[in-house]
Amino acid sequence: MDGARDPRSDETTEQAGKALAASGVAVRAAGADDVVAGVPPRWVALPETAEEIAAVLRVSEEHDLAVVPVGGGTKLHWGAPPSRCDVLLDTCCLNEVVEHEAGDLVVRAQAGLTVEALAEALAAKGQELALDVPVPGTTIGGLVATAIAGPRRFRYGTVRDLLIGITVVLADGTIAHAGGKVVKNVAGYDLGKLFTGSYGTLGVVADATFRLHPLPPSRTWAAASFARPVRSGPGGDASEEASAPEAVRLAGELHAALAAAAGSQAEPVAVELDWPDVTGPATVAVLVEGAASAERADAVRALLGPEARTVGERPGWWGRLPSAPPPSRDGARAETDAGRDEEPPAGRGETLLELRASPSRVAGALAAVHVTALETGTPAAVRGSAPAGVVHVALRADAGRTARFADALRARVEAADGRLVVLSAPPEAADGLDRWGRVGALALMRRVKERFDPGGRMSPGRFVGGI
Structure with missing residues (x-):
């Protein structure tokens, strides 16, 4: 067009x-x-x-x-x-x-x-x-x-x-x-x-x-971080073959934490995933509102593991669309930047995808994002309400890699009866995308x-x- x-x-x-x-x-x-x-x-x-x-x-x-x-x-x-x-x-x-x-x-x-x-x-x-x-x-x-x-x-x-x-x-x-x-x-x-x-x-x-x-009279957040051990390939970078099993393992851990929080008797009102770089650590955060929110958040924290914590103030990324990590100068993944959350979310230079999957298949969808990012060399970030079956994926790459990522991820997601929609894309990438x-x-x-x-x-x- x-x-x-x-x-x-x-x-x-x-x-x-x-x-x-x-x-x-x-x-x-x-x-x-x-x-x-x-x-x-x-x-x-x-x-x-x-x-x-x-x-x-x-x-x-x-x-x-x-x-x-x-x-x-x-x-x-x-x-x-x-x-x-x-x-x-x-x-x-x-x-x-x-x-x-x-x-x-x-x-x-x-x-x-x-x-x-x-x-x-x-x-x-x-x-x-x-x-x-x-x-x-x-x-x-x-x-x-x-x-x-x-x-x-x-x-x-x-x-x-x-x-x-x-x-x-x-x-x-x-x-x-x-x-x-x-x-x-x-x-x-x-x-x-x-x-x-x-x-x-x-x-x-x-x-x-x-x-x-x-x-609500009060709100309290519980949060926990999850990391994937990095295995190096022959060139010193994380190889696709070695990383794929780790992606599945980390996605399984994330899914277990998300499911445990979602099913908690503490009745959370939100269970969010923040994965600012899918080759790095991820955070699961849970919001509890209303009477005795601090005590109920403590119960959720116990479900998330020994490293989990409760906080009175919402995480800085809470409720925002993801912002994709830029590639480093040598083409490898950039390290997670503590200042990235200060950038405008879902900037117009990025491609923003919406991934929908049944809650029981969230682990497979998250692993698919990770493996697709490795295969295509595309920096990707994930954030959203995974237990509700909706997450957003932000990409920052050239038009060719963006199209390859979207096509490969859609094939994996649709094979599991999910959906992938391109919400926005920069003009140079838009023409090559099936939205x-x-x-x-x-x-x-x-x-x-x-x-x-x-x-x-x-x-x-x-x-x-x-x-």
């Missing part, structure tokens, strides 16, 4: 621009900072209400303009580049808490409100949305569109589990509501679940209603897309199979 827009005459473009300006919505010319995965839009629309979103989409339908919604812009580089992008619809002006029913533990917030701003508002009433979003600056709309979740998905679930209502604007400008605080329902569809993870390809999220939880792998429900997803966006104008090409 070259990212080029459909050619249009100057007259057609001028007519579309005038129609957008006449819609009553603030519209400006797009600039260099508005590029979507390498594709520049023509205009940026700044609606302030769901009705103004609808006005923009009606004009877009009339003039066949492709629309890409954006919130904080933190994940615009996720997903495939759009096949075209005429209007970038920015929800930054929809940034209010619409309603907070503290007694019912329910909040309704507009799509452009950041998760951090929502957390601050809820904390004033002793409540929280129990999603540790790993990308700072994520908005409510982006949270729903990408279905991103952090460590406490282990206990509280994901966006789909906590979302109880939604307002969306469809491609033709229809405003639809579903779930909590219902004004109008669209029969036959659970819009909340349908729009969660849709990457803006079905319509625009205007606001969302979530189930909340009380803020989605095997998708069994593609035909159904195409039918849903045709139902909600028959003109193919909402974030075209961003999702699975060019949807």
Whole structure:
């Protein structure tokens, strides 16, 4: 894909621009900072209400303009580049808490409100949305569109589990509501679940209603480190043949620790793995919340082994996407850098993968990452909620090695009924990557897309199979 827009005459473009300006919505010319995965839009629309979103989409339908919604812009580089992008619809002006029913533990917030701003508002009433979003600056709309979740998905679930209502604007400008605080329902569809993870390809999220939880009185973390003995090959470096058994052994140890913590009667709310370089040591950290959290964390610590410890403050890497270790100058793995956690997570120069496997097969998936990194010479980092079956893998390598790593790892993961998805990749690596792998429900997803966006104008090409 070259990212080029459909050619249009100057007259057609001028007519579309005038129609957008006449819609009553603030519209400006797009600039260099508005590029979507390498594709520049023509205009940026700044609606302030769901009705103004609808006005923009009606004009877009009339003039066949492709629309890409954006919130904080933190994940615009996720997903495939759009096949075209005429209007970038920015929800930054929809940034209010619409309603907070503290007694019912329910909040309704507009799509452009950041998760951090929502957390601050809820904390004033002793409540929280129990999603540790790993990308700072994520908005409510982006949270729903990408279905991103952090460590406490282990206990509280994901966006789909906590979302109880939604307002969306469809491609033709229809405003639809579903779930909590219902004004109008669209029969036959659970819009909340349908729009969660849709990457803006079905319509625009205007606001969302979530189930909340009380803020816990205390939190305590237990953590333990696990290391793999390094065996040297003939050249002095760790050889693939010698290291593969050690990878399996270390993955087995990690899986045993993760499983023991996950099944603990201390009822942890999160069990996280941090493996900043898959040729080096890894850490398992467990979060316990609520009454007697310190005593319950001590019980978890005993399960993790004699080297485990309990801490009152969360680990610095907690709830963040991994950042890949750079290769050293001689091409071997760089030593773990204590300052790496200060780097921006999942930078745009890295490739970020999401690996999903059944919890019983996590050990095999972790070993597969390790062996694939050795085979391809690709520095890799792993972090995530392994007992929930979801971890993220960050890579920093040239395009060729990145593609070889992704293809080899996907083959191993899919052979064990898992999935590997490329969330983001730098432009030089993106063209050589299969972003989605095997998708069994593609035909159904195409039918849903045709139902909600028959003109193919909402974030075209961003999702699975060019949807």
